[in-house]
Amino acid sequence: MVNVLMTRTTDVYVGLNERANFANRNKADLFISYHLNAAVTSANGYEDFTYPTKNTATINSRNTYHGAVMPALRVLQQFNRGKKTANFAVLRETNMPAYLIELGFITNASEYNKLAGQANFELLAQTHASAIKQALADLGKPNGTVCIDAGHGGRDPGAVSRGYTEAAYVLRFALRVREILQGAKHIKSTTDKKEGVTMLNSTGRKEIRELLKKARAAGIIDAKYHTDDKIAKYNDVQLLSYQAAVVNREFK
Template structure:
């Protein structure tokens, strides 16, 4: 009878050790870079069938190949919204990514048009819908009509209404900058590595990425309605080249975040006013900063972490940390600080404007009248 407590003690020790060893890999996995891959359409939703090709099947094959390649990287965890020919609701695709606390969401599709249009396109969420972009958004969003209770799930959203599509970008707004960085890398790879025609980076109001809380893109790998492009995408070779381009872009995006805090940041492309060193240009109530970096890494807001730049501040938005240099209401002064940041290697550093604690549109600020004061000049000038 005395041996029974010993057996119990041994069992408890073994159980405790087993629990520690099983917990370790799970904990380590939490530190991985999580990529959710979404193969468009599926099941009863075939997508487009240009020239007899199947979008749902081609999208799935490309997606699985991207995932297979990414899974070879021990620092990356891949999650799929579907791995077989099944129908997944648009809102559920976003839920999968959010529940996984993913770092990236990549949705893969094939394009269609009533002409022989060709080329790749990568979309990020935005309100800048051209007529063509709205057509793409309308086609992709109309999938909701295949879902049960779509009116409840999408709060009366109407894919045919431009007004509805304008209103859906709020959740993704904080991640648009990083989404654009990834989208550009994907399109650059389509051109440089896959040797395909690119139609560029686009913005459209797409339901599948509206509720994801991480950088998200929708990739159109080409037009099935184009005879040559459709045939190419229906081949193993074509699918492999497109998959490799997407995979390499994701790897490059991750490395850029890991190495430092990324220099390639998207900012205002229309900073119309040129700074004049002889003047101050004070915009009362407005604070200007230079955004120099964005990263998932939390760094000390110290000069030595940012190549000697001064007055560093840090702000967390979602899972992302943004880093700034400078803080002033003088637009000319912030332009000088932007120039300094660029000369120190932050080539895409850009200016942001803040009012009452909220980020506001820089272009709108610059359209208002500043309180300008010309610097004092010498009074000894001769007559």
């Protein structure tokens, strides 16, 4: 099982150098910093960054990570802005391969709503957890340690748009990725029952059903066995299972 470190687990501010120093002190094998982008309202898409380097471990493992998230981008019809380099402090000061991930644009209302929807949020968290596992395996550390950084926090809310803050979203996202890496199986909600039948609210069910239809159109799940009639009748356990299959079909 992957060991997970977090630079923060609550709404506090941690300095850029301290985030890197924390990962270095704890001898993490991989450092991931999650963010939301901000620009004009029409800007959209996913991108990831590494420090400019010729280090093959960083280059190859980032290529692995980037490739691993592409299936989810295709399902969500999210633009791929590509693999980039930057002189960011958390990338420059860390001693291990490090990536800064821009999940999408908070300033684009349509894209943020897509990222924040319950089903899409879970799909992305599952995808990035799997990408972390693959990157660690690429580094020869399948049971290694990843340090996850939720950007901003506390006095620094990051980008703000329509009352939403980057810091709040990426903290929730980072915590969910940690849960998945440590073995949590499904979305938790206030309606979660012991038998696992009622796990989603009505919005979550609608989003997963729409997600499965997109996955079917993309050829990720079999159209013969996932007709509109069948998708409409899936219970919460089935919806969550098939949602996970969208990720697993791509990654296995």
